[in-house]
Amino acid sequence: MFFPYNDDNPRILFPFITYLLIVINFFIFLMQILGTTNLINNFAIIPAMSSIDLPYYCLTLITSTFLHGGFIHLIGNIIYLWIFGDNVEGYIGHFNFLIFYISCGFIAGIIQTLYNPISSIPIIGASGSVAGILGAYIYLYPNAKIHSIIFIFFYFTSIKIPAFIVLGLWFIIQLSNGFASLGMNISGGIAWFSHIGGFIAGLIFIYIFKKWKFSTK
Numbered sequence: 001m002f003f004p005y006n007d008d009n010p011r012i013l014f015p016f017i018t019y020l021l022i023v024i025n026f027f028i029f030l031m032q033i034l035g036t037t038n039l040i041n042n043f044a045i046i047p048a049m050s051s052i053d054l055p056y057y058c059l060t061l062i063t064s065t066f067l068h069g070g071f072i073h074l075i076g077n078i079i080y081l082w083i084f085g086d087n088v089e090g091y092i093g094h095f096n097f098l099i100f101y102i103s104c105g106f107i108a109g110i111i112q113t114l115y116n117p118i119s120s121i122p123i124i125g126a127s128g129s130v131a132g133i134l135g136a137y138i139y140l141y142p143n144a145k146i147h148s149i150i151f152i153f154f155y156f157t158s159i160k161i162p163a164f165i166v167l168g169l170w171f172i173i174q175l176s177n178g179f180a181s182l183g184m185n186i187s188g189g190i191a192w193f194s195h196i197g198g199f200i201a202g203l204i205f206i207y208i209f210k211k212w213k214f215s216t217k
Contacts, residue, residue: 004166006147007083012090017097021085022078025126028066029074040067044122047113065105067124077126083146084137085130091140092209100209104132104201111197123191128198131174135202138167140210171199 032039043063050057068074089097108128113119137144142164149158178192 002148002150002161002166004083004146004148004161005079007087007163008145008147008160009087009141011086013094015086015089017094017101018081018085018089021101021126022081025066025068025074025078025081029068029071032067040069040122040124043067044124045109045113046122047117047119050113050117061106061109062102064109064122064124065102065126065129068126069124073125077130080130081126081133084133087141087144088133088136088206091136092206092213096209100132100136100202100205101129103205104135104198105129107201108132108194108198112191112194115193123194125191125194127191128194131195131198132202132205134167134170135199136206138163138171139203139206171196174199 028039043060044067045057045060045064049060068077085097088100092100105126105128108131109123112123112128142162144163145160146163146166147158148161148166149156174192174195177190178196181192
C-alpha cells in the first residue's frame with residue numbers, strides 16, 4: 001500500500017486556479033458543516049432526476065463536485081489536486097484548466113448515473129474532476145517521479161515511483177472495484193464509475209488539447 005504526497009515535476013505557471021479550487025472546496029465544506037441549508041439535498045447529483053428534471057440534473061453535475069461527505073473525503077481529493085493539478089494547469093493554461101476540471105466532473109457524473117440511472121442516492125465529491133487530472137497527468141508525465149509513503153505492515157518508508165505506476169495502479173483499483181460492484185445492491189459508498197469516467201475523460205481531453213496545441217503552432 002502506498003500514499004503519494006508530492007512529485008518532482010517542476011511547475012511551468014503559478015497554479016492559482018488549482019489553489020482557488022482548493023480554497024473553494026474547503027469553504028463550501030465549511031458551509032456544509034455550519035450552514036442551515038442542506039447543500040447535499042439541494043446540489044448533489046440524484047441520478048433519477050436525469051429523467052425528471054434534466055436542466056436541474058445538469059446543474060448538479062457541476063455543483064456536486066464541490067460537495068463532500070466528510071473531512072477524509074475532502075482531504076483525499078485535495079491532496080491529489082494539490083500534487084497533480086499544478087502541472088496539468090501549467091500545461092494547458094489557467095482558463096483551460098478550469099474548463100477541463102469542470103468538464104471531467106461533468107462527464108464523471110454522467111458515467112456514474114449510467115451505472116444506476118434510477119438511484120435516488122446523492123452523488124457528491126470532486127473525485128471525478130480530480131480523476132480527470134490524474135488521467136491528464138499520466139498521459140503528459142508518465143515518468144515523473146511521485147514521492148510516496150509505502151506501508152508494509154507496521155513499517156513505512158518514502159520512495160519515488162514513476163507516475164505511470166502510481167496512477168496506473170490507482171486506475172486499476174477503480175476498475176476492479178467498479179466492475180466488482182456491477183449487479184450488486186449498493187445503497188452508498190464510493191462512486192467507482194465516477195472515478196473511471198473522470199480518468200478516461202481526462203485522457204481524452206488532454207489528448208485532444210495536445211493535438212490542437214501542436215497543430216496550431
